[in-house]
Amino acid sequence: MLAVENLKKSYHANKTTYEVLKGISLAVDKGEFVAVMGPSGSGKTTLLNCISCYIPADSGSIRLDNIELAALQEFELAEVRIRRLGFVFQDYLLLDGLTVRDNIMLPRIIGGKTDKGMEDATDRLCEVFGISPIKDKFPAEISGGEKQRTAVARALINNPLLILADEPTGNLDSKSSRKVINTFVQARDSLGATIFMVTHDSFAASFCDRVIILRDGTVWRELSRLDKMRGAFHDELLEAIRLMGEANGE
Numbered sequence: 001m002l003a004v005e006n007l008k009k010s011y012h013a014n015k016t017t018y019e020v021l022k023g024i025s026l027a028v029d030k031g032e033f034v035a036v037m038g039p040s041g042s043g044k045t046t047l048l049n050c051i052s053c054y055i056p057a058d059s060g061s062i063r064l065d066n067i068e069l070a071a072l073q074e075f076e077l078a079e080v081r082i083r084r085l086g087f088v089f090q091d092y093l094l095l096d097g098l099t100v101r102d103n104i105m106l107p108r109i110i111g112g113k114t115d116k117g118m119e120d121a122t123d124r125l126c127e128v129f130g131i132s133p134i135k136d137k138f139p140a141e142i143s144g145g146e147k148q149r150t151a152v153a154r155a156l157i158n159n160p161l162l163i164l165a166d167e168p169t170g171n172l173d174s175k176s177s178r179k180v181i182n183t184f185v186q187a188r189d190s191l192g193a194t195i196f197m198v199t200h201d202s203f204a205a206s207f208c209d210r211v212i213i214l215r216d217g218t219v220w221r222e223l224s225r226l227d228k229m230r231g232a233f234h235d236e237l238l239e240a241i242r243l244m245g246e247a248n249g250e
């Protein structure tokens with residue numbers, strides 16, 4: 001589904017070059033829910049922005065369903081963003097002037113696919129995520145959890161190959177965070193969605209199938225949940241984070 005190989009990216013500021021991604025390789029399989037963690041400055045957002053086609057990498061390869069993104073022209077990358085990727089942001093980014101239903105349909109409208117199928121797909125997503133009763137409301141009239149479910153439904157409307165989520169649990173408490181993560185788990189289990197999520201939140205990450213930990217622009221460690229209980233996987237993540245802190249002399 002997603003294959004990243006030896007990805008490198010530097011920023012240049014004040015005549016200095018900052019090497020941020022130093023040869024990242026990773027893969028995400030169809031139907032997997034994968035988290036990327038790592039200390040501040042380890043390159044998580046830069047990696048996500050490269051996969052999102054927002055910034056070009058310096059070298060290396062990103063293949064999405066066997067399409068090499070580096071080989072695409074700008075207009076083709078825009079097509080990938082609109083049709084092949086779904087995005088979920090920390091602040092939901094719903095449009096205040098549109099109803100829940102219209103917000104969900106928006107990527108499809110932007111992509112020019114305004115057929116009858118769009119309405120059916122929207123209604124189906126509203127049902128899956130339990131937001132049918134509020135679909136004619138506006139964002140100001142719904143709860144935080146309902147906004148997040150709307151945002152995840154919107155990310156799924158074009159049947160994307162991959163959902164990219166940037167800190168979706170942000171500063172939420174663990175109860176709200178759990179509701180958000182349940183929405184992703186439901187998207188994976190009911191709709192076969194593939195999800196790649198950047199997070200600082202080990203609790204949220206402990207619901208994932210796999211967690212990739214970055215350190216200083218490289219993949220430091222990958223942990224798979226396999227058949228472990230969530231709590232045991234959370235402990236394993238906390239221990240890995242502690243070990244990384246020790247290795248950093250913290």
Ligand SMILES: Nc1ncnc2c1ncn2[C@@H]1O[C@H](COP(=O)(O)OP(=O)(O)OP(=O)(O)O)[C@@H](O)[C@H]1O
Binds near residue numbers: 011020046047
């Ligand atoms: N546009 C830019 N120009 C110069 N340096 C940048 C730019 N964007 C990011 N950086 C630097 O690259 C490094 C990695 O940034 P990035 O945002 O990818 O890290 P991160 O792991 O997502 O951090 P955080 O957890 O704090 O969000 C940081 O040292 C940052 O200062």
